[in-house]
Structure formats: structure tokens, C-alpha cells
Amino acid sequence: MLVDGLKIDHLRLVMGTSMGAMHCWVWGEMYPDFADGLVPLASAPTQIAGRNRVMRTMIMDAITHDPAWKGGEYATGPHDGLVSAVNILMMMTSSPLQWHKTAPTRDAADKWYEDQIRTRVASTDANDMLYQYNASREYDPSPKLEQITAPLLAINSADDVVNPPELGIMERLMPRVKRGRYVLIPTSDRTRGHGTHSLPAVWGMYLADFLKELAPVTGSEEIKN
Numbered sequence: 583m584l585v586d587g588l589k590i591d592h593l594r595l596v597m598g599t600s601m602g603a604m605h606c607w608v609w610g611e612m613y614p615d616f617a618d619g620l621v622p623l624a625s626a627p628t629q630i631a632g633r634n635r636v637m638r639t640m641i642m643d644a645i646t647h648d649p650a651w652k653g654g655e656y657a658t659g660p661h662d663g664l665v666s667a668v669n670i671l672m673m674m675t676s677s678p679l680q681w682h683k684t685a686p687t688r689d690a691a692d693k694w695y696e697d698q699i700r701t702r703v704a705s706t707d708a709n710d711m712l713y714q715y716n717a718s719r720e721y722d723p724s725p726k727l728e729q730i731t732a733p734l735l736a737i738n739s740a741d742d743v744v745n746p747p748e749l750g751i752m753e754r755l756m757p758r759v760k761r762g763r764y765v766l767i768p769t770s771d772r773t774r775g776h777g778t779h780s781l782p783a784v785w786g787m788y789l790a791d792f793l794k795e796l797a798p799v800t801g802s803e804e805i806k807n
Contacts, residue, residue, distance in 0.1 A: 594799065597621040597789075599779035600744075601714070603736075607723040610730040618796050620734040621789060624742055624779035626751045627759075628724040634744055637674050638715045641667040645708045659708050667711060668702045677741050677775035727758040734762040735792045737785050739778035741769040763792075 584590045596617045598606040603622030610620045630638065645651055648663030685691035736752065738745050745751075747766055756764045765788050767773060772784050782789070 591616075593617040594796075595619045595621060595793070597623070598625075599623045600625065600776065601718060603779070604718060604721050604723075607730075608721075610732055610734060611723055611726045614729055614731045617732055618799075619792065620730070620732050621737070621792065622734070623737045623785065624739070624745060624776055625736070626738075626745050627727060627736075627755055628751055629722040630718060632749070633746075635719075637670055638719070640670050642712055642715050644670065645712055651708060654709050654712075656708065661703065664703045664706055664708055664711070665699060667708075668699060668706065672698065672702075674743055675776040676743065677769075677773060677777070679741070679769065679771065680774050683771075724755060727755060728760070730759050730762070732761065733792070733796060734759055735765065735788060736762065737765045737767065737779075737788060739767040739769070739773045739775070739784075741773050742776045742778065744776045 584593075593616060596606050596609050596619070598604070598621075600623075603625030606620050606622040607625065607627040609617070629635075644666035645660055645663040648660035648666075650656060650658075650660035651663055652660075681691075685694040736756065738747065738752065740747050752764050752766070756762050765785070767778065767784060772781070774781060778784055
């Protein structure tokens with residue numbers, strides 16, 4: 583699409599969040615000279631295993647085990663299966679601090695949860711959700727990390743249930759990335775668990791510094807980019 587369709591043969595930056603960040607790691611291995619820099623947010627360059635994989639399996643099973651799914655040939659969608667799937671997804675991406683700030687009382691928590699389920703289920707298609715979680719099951723860039731030659735800035739947050747820092751995965755793998763740097767953002771009243779990846783106010787300063795460190799774009803290269 584880029585090379586043949588848009589006639590773009592080089593990128594200044596490849597940046598992605600969550601599943602987009604997984605693509606960012608893979609991109610860096612497959613096309614090491616195509617981008618000046620790589621910035622994956624809320625991810626890890628290894629197999630999806632442990633609790634992360636189990637939660638994803640729970641999401642998929644919740645949908646496919648609902649008789650209303652009908653092998654994907656449903657008319658109205660498997661409501662009960664989607665409710666269970668959304669429940670798990672909410673826990674995966676949640677922040678205890680932010681949830682308590684949003685719903686600090688018993689009644690507020692009950693109302694907030696009711697609203698969340700109603701709106702999320704209404705806006706989620708079961709087959710689309712299945713496709714998303716099934717697509718990443720074979721993801722594993724860890725064997726080829728040495729092939730990443732572009733400068734890389736990986737950013738995670740300490741309250742991310744999907745990529746919990748206590749596993750030490752990033753500390754083990756990042757030394758294999760020749761020009762890689764890892765930033766772990768501490769939990770604070772500004773972080774939002776896995777969703778911190780969508781808050782540039784929290785991590786934007788790291789990105790700005792990273793861009794300044796990249797080789798300058800000059801001449802014809804500047805015109806192309």
C-alpha cells in the first residue's frame with residue numbers, strides 16, 4: 583500500500599498503541615531500513631502468554647460458547663456472550679485508581695457499570711471482537727529482535743494489566759534491541775492502566791525527546807517525507 587499505492591518509500595516514524603504497537607515491533611524486524619524511528623506503546627515484544635493469553639481466550643470462549651453466536655452467522659448477536667467478553671476486557675484495560683475516582687460510592691459504581699455494559703455491548707460486534715483477539719495469538723517478535731536497527735522507544739505504564747511490569751519481560755528483552763530504550767511510566771492520578779497509551783499528555787515528552795534525537799531530515803528526503 584505504501585510503496586506501490588502511495589509511492590512512499592521511507593517513513594519518519596512508525597508508532598502504534600496496543601495491537602498497533604505489536605505491529606510496530608514486527609515492522610521494525612521486517613523492514614529495518616524503512617523508518618527512521620519506532621515507538622510502540624503498551625506492548626511487549628514476545629509471545630502472548632500467561633494471564634494475558636488466558637484473558638484473551640476467555641473473551642473468545644465467552645462469545646463462541648454462547649448458542650446465540652450460531653457459528654458467526656447470527657442476526658442480532660450473542661448478547662450474553664458479549665457481556666461476558668466485555669466484562670473481561672474491562673478488567674484487562676482498567677485502572678483501580680481511576681475506577682474508584684469515577685465511581686467512589688456504592689450507588690455510583692453500580693450505575694457506572696450498568697452504563698458501561700449497555701453502551702459497550704451495543705457498540706461491539708461479536709465477530710469483529712473475535713477476529714481482533716484471534717489475530718494476535720501467534721504474535722512473537724522475540725526471536726528476531728536483533729534485526730531491529732532503527733532507534734526504538736518502548737513506553738509502558740506500571741498499572742497496565744495487559745503488560746504488567748512485575749514480569750520483567752521488557753528488562754530481559756530490550757538489551758537485544760540495538761538502539762532501543764524502554765520507559766516505564768509510574769502509576770499516578772494521570773495514568774489509566776492499559777489506556778494510558780492514548781494519553782499523550784502523560785508520555786508526550788518522551789516522544790518529543792526521541793524525535794529530537796533522530797537524524798535530521800534534509801534535502802530531497804525532507805520533500806519525500
